[in-house]
Amino acid sequence: MKKRTPELTPNPSLPDDLLLTCFARVSRLYYPTLSLVSKSCRSLITSPELYKTRSFLNHSESCLYVCLKLPPDPNPRWFTLCRKPNRSLTNITKKKKKKKKKSSGSHTWHEAPSMLMERRYPVASVVDGKIYVVGGLKDFDSSKWMEVFDSKTQTWEFVLSPPTPVKRFIFWTAVIEEEIYMFGENGVAYKPEEDTWKSEVMSIGVVCHCVVDNVLYCYFDGINWYDSDIGHWIELKGLEGLPEFARYSNVFLVDYGGKIAVFWDKDLPSSGCKSRAIWCAVISLERCNNSREIQGNIEWLDVVLTVPYCYSFVNVLVATV
Known part of the structure; x- marks a missing residue:
């Protein structure tokens, strides 16, 4: 007697939520390979939800x-x-x-509001999720020398000017222990949490x-x-x-x-x-x-x-x- 060939039954697809949880536990090194599995996998790999899940599971x-x-x-x-x-x-x-900000997870750009002042070659630093932009004023005004962008409220505002006279241009900045060190024609440091300034003497x-x-x-x-x-x-x-x-x-x-x-x-x-x-x-x-x-x-x-x-x-x- 001929053996009957068993009928093949397709495996049911896994829910997207379960796949996201699985992908979030895998290193990003393997995402290019996973994206080749199917269109749905490729869509999940590039979705913002995946990176939210990675952050939630502490797999960033x-x-x-x-x-x-x-x-x-x-x-x-x-x-x-x-x-x-x-x-x-x-x-x-x-x-x-x-005038745009980039989302590293989804590789997309989002429109951001313009700065309060027109600046040429300013320097930016990030502290506690806020962007501090300094220097590069076309028409120099020490009271508007620095401004800060709050990514949560999507608004700009000026920062209290340093008591020490400052120059027009700042060449670079560094954030050390939540304090912004600014180096240029002269150097100063600003601590946003305390809203305080100090003269910086680090020679570089x-x-x-x-x-x-x-x-x-x-x-x-x-x-x-x-x-x-x-x-x-x-x-x-x-x-x-x-x-x-x-x-x-x-x-x-x-x-x-x-x-x-x-x-x-x-x-x-x-x-x-x-x-x-x-x-x-x-x-x-x-x-x-x-x-x-x-x-x-x-x-x-x-x-x-x-x-x-x-x-x-x-x-x-x-x-x-």
Whole structure:
């Protein structure tokens, strides 16, 4: 007698809520692969609900973004670091827009209200979910030197001016222990929680910097960190294998989830000096000698992107998603 072939019954699809909970527990490294399973999976992977679920379950990860200007396109473009199957920068096909804010979870832009003052090359910092913009006034007015944007109320307002006379331009800022340090033609510091100012005497003339666990790191003839207790810069040890950067290199540092991500570029002679390679290294940090010393350790370094020779490195940032 012939055996009867059992009828195949399709598996019922899982509810979206259950899939979101499963996806939220998976590292973002596997999202490109999961998005290939089906259209519904791809829709869930790119949904804002997924990132809300990840945050609720405390499964957030640091995501690295880089903004570059690639000729002949006049519009800056955002790239994200793709660590699988290789460590490379992937274009997320979103152009940088003026007066807009970006959602790192859904890769979309949202319109934001204009600032109260017209500014040229201002500098911004974020403290407690608020954006503080300083300097760059077209018509200098110390009472309107700084303004703050509240993302919850979607409103701007001016910040009390510092008692110390300030100059027109600020070149860069750093947030250390919820205090904004501003460096330019002169330096001051502002603590939003107490609404107080103080003169800042930290001596530094470079703009390549980042803050990790309330420690300021900068690049000048190597990566150095600032010891506020003794008032000077100390070379970060343990970076054997990190190449010496060329004098022409664009160098950027960023806090990458408690580690330092450093970017630099290098000419490609094989291209006839028509292209450059962007390199990236991730450095873990360890406190030693009763926290009086900091030791660095290079976890990996590699080329992540090839760009035209006359490109511009606009910015690099990290979002928790």
